[in-house]
Amino acid sequence: MWWQRSEKKLDTIVQQYVTDHPNFTFIQFLGYGSYGRAYLIAEMSSQKRYVLKCLRPKHHRHTKTVQKFMQEIQIMRQLSLPTVPTFQMTGTIQNIPFFIMDYVDGQTFEELIFQKGQKFTVSQSLAITKQLLEQVVLLHEQGVVHRDLRIPNILLVKQQLYIVDFGLATLLKQQHVSAIRNPKKAENHISDLYFIGHFLLFLLYSNYTPVKGKEKPWQEELALPYEVQHFLERLLWIGEPFHHALDALQSIPSPINQ
Ligand SMILES: Nc1ncnc2c1ncn2[C@@H]1O[C@H](COP(=O)(O)OP(=O)(O)OP(=O)(O)O)[C@@H](O)[C@H]1O
Numbered sequence: 190m191w192w193q194r195s196e197k198k199l200d201t202i203v204q205q206y207v208t209d210h211p212n213f214t215f216i217q218f219l220g221y222g223s224y225g226r227a228y229l230i231a232e233m234s235s236q237k238r239y240v241l242k243c244l245r246p247k248h249h250r251h252t253k254t255v256q257k258f259m260q261e262i263q264i265m266r267q268l269s270l271p272t273v274p275t276f277q278m279t280g281t282i283q284n285i286p287f288f289i290m291d292y293v294d295g296q297t298f299e300e301l302i303f304q305k306g307q308k309f310t311v312s313q314s315l316a317i318t319k320q321l322l323e324q325v326v327l328l329h330e331q332g333v334v335h336r337d338l339r340i341p342n343i344l345l346v347k348q349q350l351y352i353v354d355f356g357l358a359t360l361l362k363q364q365h366v367s368a369i370r371n372p373k374k375a376e377n378h379i380s381d382l383y384f385i386g387h388f389l390l391f392l393l394y395s396n397y398t399p400v401k402g403k404e405k406p407w408q409e410e411l412a413l414p415y416e417v418q419h420f421l422e423r424l425l426w427i428g429e430p431f432h433h434a435l436d437a438l439q440s441i442p443s444p445i446n447q
Pocket of ligand 1: 220221222223224225226227240290292293294297337341353354355356357
């Protein structure tokens, strides 16, 4: 594919761009998602590491995607939260927009669960979800909804959660629940709470041993205490939706010995 060749070319261009700045060094390609390609770079004098994120070449001429990337930059620039990488600067490299943010040196929950095989008890899962909800309350207070709070976008560094990838984030709007068709795309708290519901399910399933036979609904497979199941159903929009993220945070079931 033509764009695969241009992705390799982009790697070389980015490497050259970083090398041209005397105090900076290119470390490695970090990864890519549907929109961006991320690189790890470092400032030599301080040894501090940063992430340079570029729009992927196949999207360069796609006006809507370019606008979305510019919105991600704008949101990163305006956010000020200890658990969101600090925005450093933005620019273009051969007309390709990029931005630089602090590097979060941790592991994603996707890596923890699927590569390291880490298992979370009900109590640990609720404690982690509580920490995530605390961050999301602050995020919403700053007028932003993330809309992609999935396990690859949440990192753990020494028991502290970090949120990355604001590519689908948007400004929080007042939307009546009855007007929402797809909770994933809602431009209010409903979207983040829905994703947090799925995040919590991933944590809980990490400790589940599949049994032979037909797959059953999560309510049956996990056989959770009533208050945990009820809380999850409200996050997932099966039960009565929460009014806002703080409402969900205040309703989180207290730790359970499991
Ligand atoms: N600040 C950061 N610190 C550490 N790793 C990061 C940071 N930002 C992004 N990454 C990693 O870089 C990779 C790609 O970045 P990112 O997920 O933002 O791209 P994307 O195209 O927006 O992804 P998606 O398709 O999930 O929306 C991912 O592996 C992510 O974990």
